[in-house]
Every structure is written in C-alpha cells, then in structure tokens.
Amino acid sequence: xxxxxxxxxxxxxxxxxxxMASSPASAQAMAGRQLPDRPVVGxxxxxxxxxxxxxxxxxxxKWHRPIMEYQIQQGATLSSTVYANSSHSIEPSWDFMIINxxxxxxxxxxxxxxxxEVIKKLFPDLDAYAAGxxxxxxxxxxxxxxxxIEVDLKAAHPGVYYPIIPAGK
Numbered sequence: 001x002x003x004x005x006x007x008x009x010x011x012x013x014x015x016x017x018x019x020m021a022s023s024p025a026s027a028q029a030m031a032g033r034q035l036p037d038r039p040v041v042g043x044x045x046x047x048x049x050x051x052x053x054x055x056x057x058x059x060x061x062k063w064h065r066p067i068m069e070y071q072i073q074q075g076a077t078l079s080s081t082v083y084a085n086s087s088h089s090i091e092p093s094w095d096f097m098i099i100n101x102x103x104x105x106x107x108x109x110x111x112x113x114x115x116x117e118v119i120k121k122l123f124p125d126l127d128a129y130a131a132g133x134x135x136x137x138x139x140x141x142x143x144x145x146x147x148x149i150e151v152d153l154k155a156a157h158p159g160v161y162y163p164i165i166p167a168g169k
Contacts, residue, residue: 035164038150039078040102045094047142053084053095059136060096063129066122067115068100075109077102093142 034040048056060082071077083097103109113121123129151158 034105034149035152036106037104039104040108041148041150042100042102043146043148044098044100045142045144045146046096046098046140047093048095048139049141052139056136056139057082057096059132059139063123063132063136067118070118070122071111074111075103076111 046056046060068077068080072080078101080098080100083099085095111118119129120126151160152164155162155164
C-alpha cells in the first residue's frame with residue numbers, strides 16, 4: 001500500500017511540476033521558422049564549482065574538445081567557440097558558454113564515423129576517456145543546451161509566430 005501511495009504521489013507531483021519545467025510559449029514560438037539555408041546554432045552552458053573553472057576547462061580541453069575538433073575537420077561543425085563570463089555577477093549562472101555552428105540543414109554533412117568510433121579513434125584508452133569524462137561531469141554543477149535560430153527580418157512576416165513556407169507551396 002505504501003508503494004502504491006508513493007507511486008501515485010510521484011505521478012501527481014510530476015503532473016504538477018511538468019508544466020512548470022517547460023515553457024510552452026517559447027517552445028512553440030519558433031516552430032516552422034528554421035531557414036534551410038542558414039546555419040544551425042547551438043549554445044551550451046556549463047557551470048563549474050567556485051574556484052574550479054580552470055580545472056573544469058582543462059578536463060573539457062582534454063576529453064571533449066578533440067571530438068569537436070574532429071567534427072570541424074570533417075565539416076559537420078563549422079565552428080565551436082568557448083566563451084567565459086567577463087564580469088562578476090549573480091546571473092547568468094554559467095561559467096562557460098560554447099557556441100557551436102553547424103552547416104545549414106540543406107548542406108549538413110554526415111560524419112564518416114559514429115560518435116563511439118570517433119571516441120575510440122581519438123582516445124584508444126577507453127577506460128581513461130570514461131574516467132576523464134566522468135571527472136568533468138562530476139565537476140559540472142549545471143549544464144543546459146539551447147538551440148537558436150536566426151530571425152529573418154526581411155521576411156513577409158518577421159517574428160516568431162508565422163511559419164516560413166517555401167515559395168510556390
């Protein structure tokens with residue numbers, strides 16, 4: 001009986017919390033707005049423990065950056081730039097922001113290797129790789145990804161609610 005009560009309580013809490021965890025207005029606002037001839041932009045945010053930012057960055061450079069460099073060399077990613085906060089403030093609550101730019105969907109390149117194959121090629125000692133990534137993620141106190149798209153200010157309806165429909169359709 002206690003297990004059933006706990007399960008029902010968990011489901012009830014999840015049902016109440018789920019709407020708060022997402023933002024339906026922003027999630028739907030740009031639906032249908034991706035331009036097929038524009039790059040895909042992803043922004044990754046990372047928060048490290050106070051005083052550990054350089055240690056986190058060293059782990060990132062050793063265990064993750066080579067994967068991004070491989071993707072750039074193969075043309076699957078055009079660029080990946082790491083930024084750090086330039087001032088002391090309460091917000092934003094991130095230490096590193098990484099902006100990854102990929103080719104437009106119409107020009108996207110498929111990598112010749114799977115992600116696992118890339119990792120094995122770059123890091124033959126998979127145990128060391130797994131331990132290094134585990135250390136980096138153990139030190140990551142906050143992480144989130146954000147996809148952004150360009151707003152075409154020259155469109156018939158610039159903004160976020162009108163979908164882009166190709167001419168002639």
